[in-house]
Amino acid sequence: MEDIVKTFPDTIANDGITIEVRSGEVHCLLGENGAGKTVLMSVLFGLYRPDSGRIIYKGESIQINSPKDAIKNRIGMVHQHFMLVPTLTVTQNVMLGQYAYTKILNNTDKVAERLREMSQQFGLDIDPCALISELSVGEQQRVEILKALYHGADLLILDEPTAVLTPQETTHLLGFLRQLVDNGLTIIFITHKLEEVMQVSDRVTVLRDGKVVATVDTVDTDPRELARFMVGRDVLMELTREATQPGPVVLSVKGLCVNDERGLPAVKGVSFDVREKEIVGIAGVSGNGQTELALALAGLTECTFDELALGGRPVMNVSPRKLFETGLVHIPEDRHKMGVVLPFTIAENIILEDYHCQPNSHHGFLNKRYISQHAVMLVEKFDIRASGINEELEHLSGGNQQKVVMARELDRKPRFLLVNQPTRGIDIGATEYIRQQILLQRDKNCAILLISTDLEEIFMLSDRILVIYEGQIIGEVPADRKLIEQVGLWMAGQRSTV
Amino acid sequence: MPVIAIVVALLVSAVVLLVAGYDPLEAYPIMWKGAFSDQRTFSEVLLKATPLILLGAGLSLTFRCGIVNLGAEGQFYAGSVVATLIGINFANLPSYLLIPLVLLGGALSGALWAMLAGYLKVRFNASEVVTTIMLNYVAIIFTGYLVTGPMQESKVGFPQTAQIGEAAWLPRFLPPTRLHIGFLIALLVALLIYILLFKTSTGYGIRAVGINAEAARYAGINVRRNILLAMAISGGAAGLGGAIEVTGLTYRLFQMISPGYGFDAIAVSLLVNNNPIATVLSGILFGALRSGSEMMQMNLKVPSVLVSAIQGIVILSVVAFSVYRDKILKWFTER
Known part of the structure; x- marks a missing residue:
């Protein structure tokens, strides 16, 4: 993504961001809340249109105007808040919005079978016939990932995936992501947690106030440096503040x-x-x-x-x-x-x-x-x-x-x-x-x-x-x-x- | 904006009339005459406007409090039932006691009926859209039971009650017309609700809750109490409307005593952006529409269903214009 600018009436969310993600890596986007991580990825997934800038994917400049375009280009995104219908089964959720009704009726079994295979192949452990409402949060997240994989994603964006997970589920997810990468996927992982960056990523880009602070190889950095990148910002102004003696x-x-x-x-x-x-x-x-x-x-x-x-x-x-x-x-x-x-x-x-x-x-x-x-x-x-x-x-x-x-x-x-x-x-x-x-x-x-x-x-x-x-x-x-x-x-x- | 809504509605209605084989150029003048030709027709318009103003002004208060109260119809019935009960059973009281008693009883029962829906909302978070509509059915059907059963006039066998005592009849102030002081009460109630809403601290609280309940709660305003209060006042106005209909016009209760005032009143309030005092104007407009279309029905033999359809088109148009006000304004200014 080159020189992406996205402004909202009140703020500049992305101020000329250029990031480069290599195929087959886990690339972390690190930054505080409001640094512009999610907005940037929403631009990539076609949820927002950038004011300027361009997206080059697999060597070609592409236009992404909607999530449909993104999916067509084999980009998948797992949102912070899951986009699943609780009263439908896993299979039905995966098929939502994809086919004409008649096709759904004929193909459900086939899709379920394919999902079962993929689930086994990637070690996702998901039953395609289960109702979403019966699944745990961690499982629902895996359904989202499965959904993206089924639609042929080879670039997967995960927006703060661990925010809703227990520590055990987090460990499981991080291990599983490495496995996906070994299978040839590319992953962009949005987070503000340093530990996860160190554990899972190959490279990391730090955003602050809508700008890129640094892109570094994970092996060449440490949490301390990343923390400084993340929070250290230009001082706007100093206020004179006298020490006082606190009372009761x-x-x-x-x-x-x-x-x-x-x-x-x-x-x-x-x-x-x-x-x-x-x-x-x-x-x-x-x-x-x-x-x-x-x-x-x-x-x-x-x-x-x-x-x-x-x-x-x-x-x-x-x-x-x-x-x-x-x-x-x-x-x-x-x-x-x-x-x-x-x-x-x-x-x-x-x-x-x-x-x-x-x-x-x-x-x-x-x-x-x-x-x-x-x-x-x-x-x-x-x-x-x-x-x-x-x-x-x-x-x-x-x-x-x-x-x-x-x-x-x-x-x-x-x-x-x-x-x-x-x-x-x-x-x-x-x-x-x-x-x-x-x-x-x-x-x-x-x-x-x-x-x-x-x-x-x-x-x-x-x-x-x-x-x-x-x-x-x-x-x-x-x-x-x-x-x-x-x-x-x-x-x-x-x-x-x- | 409301004027445009009416004009558009009449244009669409003209097409409907044409399709049904009537000449709108003939029909509309008759409609106009039916409402505004002389003192008698206009007084009938005001009589029809009376419940619409009361119900509309009441509804505007709940709409301003963010409550989608669709229950004015049922509250109107509740008021008319209790007013009739009092009017029949206390017929011996002198007018100066009986009339206030009847009106108060009607208002109170309407208020309680509305507060039932309000209570379900604040206590169980039950959508008032559903509860008020359901309570309408309960009130209407229960009234039907009363006038064919326990309260039925004994001799005749019609589905109606006996007449209320003459002492409960509202005085007419413009003979030979049927115009009664209920109309003046409606004007007064609309004015009072306006003052309450915009000039008092209570009204401020109600409006704050209606626009941003979260901010109201943050500021220490008791959101639930304000919702109950708005429902009570609104229901009170509707119940009063029911009592006035009985004591001013029909003198007895019968099935379907309201031809849908409670639903027209929604449009009456929306048409003037939920401004209580302005419901006087929109109430009269809808009254005129009803009177005029009845005349059209009589003179041109336009079937009553077609007349209802025209009224429906006006209401739809008004609602559409109030919902899409901003978009329509933008569309006009851009061109």
Whole structure:
């Protein structure tokens, strides 16, 4: 793939990426979340069209406009989220979308037979007649691989295949991939886990911020170097940050467990404290339990714990509104999903939490005059760029939307500030401003928990850093830039110190 | 945009009329006359608009709360049944007591009927699309049972109840027309729902839940309570509609007392982008459509199924235009 550029309205996902994958190798694409790995592979598989650049495959420049083209060119992809119909059998899933109905009716047995042979040949151990819903996650993944193989793939793209697997299944998968390569396949393996790169790949390309940082032979590198490639980025700006003396404990968490939406454990017994005048950073690759941790602390999902106290008082199964009264302020991870009501105006968004209280509401009626005055004041104070307080949020830039959230939340004078991904997808100016505001809160005696996948941000703002990996806190360090590689290794699941 | 929807619908209907062997150039003027020719016809339009406004304004509130409430029809029936019960059994009460009692009873039963679907949604996550439609059937069929069984007028044998007490009849304010104060109540309810939705903090919460329930929950708004509240108010308005139909017009309950007001009301609300106060206009429009097409039916002997088809085309067109509003606007501006 040469010089691939793909932009989305807010971000440049791929900024002139050139990678070269040799036939018969396992090529790892390594990078943090948002580095552009999946987008790049989606371009290759025809799910996105690149803005520019070209794809040369087997010596020819080819056009891939849809997954159909990709499959025709013998490229197969196994997505992070499986594309299987649970109520159909393995065979039926493989045949989906491939033939006219009549052909399906006549050929099912033949296809099943062929699948059985292939399954044996590659050691996949899949029964073609089994229903998808009866299979384990690991087996479903093998069905996806079998599907790609059946359609004649000789280049197989795997998007974070181990994210959903148990350690045993992971080992099995990695071994199996080597076997496929021995059978002449080429594999592109997307991951952010260093161990897997070292175990399985022949060569590795590291992406960061939509650009290629390096392509190296796996034998010539080590996890340490890869971690540096992956996380070390240009420093945008430095903030002056004075050391402070943390005060008493504000948030105390012991043995917190949270399940994710599917009911699987996402946070597995974490314990930590956050003190007054202190910013505790939680570093980690996204999807390691940060989302659930934040939701649990904000009272938005059920959780179990040994102890959970805010401001010295235990809080358990308390409604969000009650939590606000204890001084909790939460800046959520996903602005659009949770932080704002897009079709509402700036003024309407600013009263989202306090709309029912004096002085926003007087005898049950909204006090338009006060709401407007207050909004005008906050727009000015937080430097929100908009045509006026009656502009709908959906017309503002991401940075200004986030400033509206910040304005609303910080105006509540937090005692404990929970910030999750405050600057994701936001331009540099707004990013700097938002970070300054967070620091300012620390100096106002606020206890702050900063969750971010942006290591630079974590090191810039935090006093202490905890690293979360697969729902557990696996390390704690003071915020010293010399330790950034250590943190990077922890984030990638390397428990031992280097 | 709503005007375009109506025009398109009438053009399509013209083709339908032509195919069926009627001249639209003859039919449409008659339709117009049937609705707007004099005081009498227009008062009939307003009478038909009364339940549409009440139901439409109520529905707009649930639609703004993100609830696909298709149950106005059943809530209307619930209201009419209870209003009739009270109107018959408390016929001795004086008007100034009986009328408020009847209307309140109707509104309350409509509210409870709607809250049943609301409860199933918040408690068991049951889709309100399904439950409200099913509850419509229950209400309609149960009403059918009542008027042929326990509540049937004893002597005559028609599937209808006895008349409600005269003290429960809503006063008419524009004789000789049949226009009664129920119409004014409908205007007032539409206005009140508008104020509730856009001027009060309660309405703010309902709208926030409707647009982004996740953000509402994050902000500490009790999503379930707001859903129940919106259903209750909406059902209350529909139940009131049923009570007003009985006390203002029919004076008794019979099978199929609603010719589908609850379904037309969906279009009434959608046509004006779920703005409660504007349902007055769209309610009158749909009332006129009904009156006019009845006239067309009488004078030109256009079969009633064809008339229903025309009404259906208007509703379809309105819904299509409201769903594809953005795309259509874009199409126009690009050209």
